[in-house]
Amino acid sequence: MDKVRLLPAPREALAQFSQIFDGHYVGPLGAAWAPGRVNLIGEHTDYNDGFVLPLAVDRVAAFAGRTRADAQVRLWSTHFNEQVQLSLEGLPGNFEEQRIKLPVWARYILGVISELVKAGIVLRGFDAVVGGDVPLGGGMSSSAALEVATVQACSLFSRGAFTIGETNATLKPLEVAALCQRAEHIASGLRSGILDQAASCLGRPENAVLLDCRSLAARYLPFNAPDLSLVVIDTSVRRELAASAYNERRQQCEDAVRLLREVIIKQEPSYEATQEIRALRDITPGQFGRYQDVLPEILRRRAGYVIAENERVLQVVELLEKGKVEEVGPILWKGHAGLRDEYEVSCLELDTLVEIARQVSGVLGARMMGGGFGGCTINLVRTDAVEALRAVVHEQYPARTGYQASIDICQAAGGPGQSIAE
Ligand code: GLA
Numbered sequence: 001m002d003k004v005r006l007l008p009a010p011r012e013a014l015a016q017f018s019q020i021f022d023g024h025y026v027g028p029l030g031a032a033w034a035p036g037r038v039n040l041i042g043e044h045t046d047y048n049d050g051f052v053l054p055l056a057v058d059r060v061a062a063f064a065g066r067t068r069a070d071a072q073v074r075l076w077s078t079h080f081n082e083q084v085q086l087s088l089e090g091l092p093g094n095f096e097e098q099r100i101k102l103p104v105w106a107r108y109i110l111g112v113i114s115e116l117v118k119a120g121i122v123l124r125g126f127d128a129v130v131g132g133d134v135p136l137g138g139g140m141s142s143s144a145a146l147e148v149a150t151v152q153a154c155s156l157f158s159r160g161a162f163t164i165g166e167t168n169a170t171l172k173p174l175e176v177a178a179l180c181q182r183a184e185h186i187a188s189g190l191r192s193g194i195l196d197q198a199a200s201c202l203g204r205p206e207n208a209v210l211l212d213c214r215s216l217a218a219r220y221l222p223f224n225a226p227d228l229s230l231v232v233i234d235t236s237v238r239r240e241l242a243a244s245a246y247n248e249r250r251q252q253c254e255d256a257v258r259l260l261r262e263v264i265i266k267q268e269p270s271y272e273a274t275q276e277i278r279a280l281r282d283i284t285p286g287q288f289g290r291y292q293d294v295l296p297e298i299l300r301r302r303a304g305y306v307i308a309e310n311e312r313v314l315q316v317v318e319l320l321e322k323g324k325v326e327e328v329g330p331i332l333w334k335g336h337a338g339l340r341d342e343y344e345v346s347c348l349e350l351d352t353l354v355e356i357a358r359q360v361s362g363v364l365g366a367r368m369m370g371g372g373f374g375g376c377t378i379n380l381v382r383t384d385a386v387e388a389l390r391a392v393v394h395e396q397y398p399a400r401t402g403y404q405a406s407i408d409i410c411q412a413a414g415g416p417g418q419s420i421a422e
Pocket of ligand 1 (some may be wrong): 042044045046047059192193194195196295371372
C-alpha cells in the first residue's frame with residue numbers, strides 16, 4: 001500500500017482508536033477517507049442528465065479501525081460521541097430492521113455496506129472511529145464523503161475482498177459513486193443526482209472536473225489561480241423540508257420534459273428522428289424559446305433555469321480552458337439569480353450572504369450551492385479581498401438574519417484513499 005502523508009482528520013481518528021476500542025483483531029490499524037466537494041457551477045442539473053463542474057475539497061470524512069474476527073461492525077462517531085453496532089449477517093435482507101434502530105449518521109454507512117453486499121462482495125467485520133472535518137450538513141456534501149469513505153473503509157478492513165481503481169479493480173470510481181448514490185436514496189429519501197458522490201470519487205488536486213451526468217464522461221480542468229480563493233460561507237441554517245422540495249423540483253423537471261417532448265415531436269419531426277428527448281438536457285435554448293408557452297408558468301421557470309444553467313456550465317468550462325478564471329464571477333451571480341427567482345430553492349439567509357458578498361470589491365461572483373433552503377454559498381474572491389469579505393459578513397449577517405455564518409477557504413484536493421498505520 002502507498003505510504004501517504006495523512007490529512008489531519010484520518011490522523012486524529014487513528015489517534016483515537018485505541019482510546020475507544022479494544023478487542024481481538026485480525027488486522028493492523030488503518031485509515032480510510034473521502035473528500036467533500038464544492039460545485040463551481042451546474043446546480044440541479046445532475047438529475048436532468050446535464051453537466052456539473054465540481055471540485056473535491058481538502059476536507060474529508062475519515063475512518064480509522066481494525067478488522068474483527070467476526071461479522072460485527074462497531075462504529076464510534078467523533079461528531080456525535082456515540083457508538084453503534086451493526087451486523088453484516090443477514091444483509092441485505094434485514095437492512096430495514098437494522099436501519100430503524102440506528103441514528104441517522106450510521107444509516108448512511110449501513111446503506112453503503114448493504115449495497116456492497118448486494119453487489120456480491122464478501123465483507124469482514126471491523127471496529128472504527130468515524131470522524132472528519134467536512135462541516136456536517138453545511139453544503140459540502142458531508143454525507144457523500146461519508147458514503148464514499150465507507151466504501152474505502154470496507155475495502156481496507158475486508159482485506160483484499162475488493163479493490164477500487166480505474167483499471168483491473170472490482171469497482172471503478174464512478175461505480176463507487178453510483179453505489180453510494182443508491183445508498184443515499186435509501187438512507188435519506190432524497191432522490192439526489194450523482195454530483196456529490198462523483199465529485200468525491202473523482203477529486204484531483206488543483207483541478208475541477210466537468211462531468212456529463214448522462215454519459216458519466218469526466219474531463220479535468222486545471223483550477224489553480226493563486227491570487228483567487230474559493231470561499232465557502234455556511235448560513236448555519238438546516239431545513240428539514242429541503243428533501244421534499246428537492247423531490248418536487250425533480251418531478252417538475254420530469255413533467256416539463258414530457259410536455260416539451262410532445263410539442264417538439266409534433267413541430268419538429270425530423271429532430272425527433274435524430275435525437276431522443278429524455279431529459280431537459282436534450283432541449284436546446286432555441287427550442288425552449290420556441291415552445292416554452294406550452295408549459296404552465298411554474299414549469300416554465302423551472303425548466304428555463306435548468307436549460308440556462310447547463311449553458312452556464314459550458315461557458316465556465318470555456319473560460320477555464322482559456323485561463324480566464326476571473327470572468328467566471330459574473331456567471332455565478334447569474335446562477336444565483338436563477339436559483340432564487342426561477343428554481344426557487346434559495347432562502348433569505350442564502351440571499352443575504354450573496355447580497356453582502358456583492359458589496360465587497362474583490363468578490364468576483366457568488367451563489368448558493370447544493371440543494372438549497374440553507375447550507376452554504378460559494379464565493380470566487382480575490383485572495384487579497386478575503387479578509388474584507390469576512391469582516392462584512394461578520395458585521396452584517398447576524399444582524400440581518402439572527403444566525404452566525406462560518407467561513408472556510410477551500411482548495412481543490414485529491415479523491416478518496418486508504419492507508420495502513422502500522
Ligand atoms: C444536492 C444533491 C445533488 C445535486 C445538488 C443540486 O447536493 O445531492 O445530487 O442535485 O443538490 O445541484
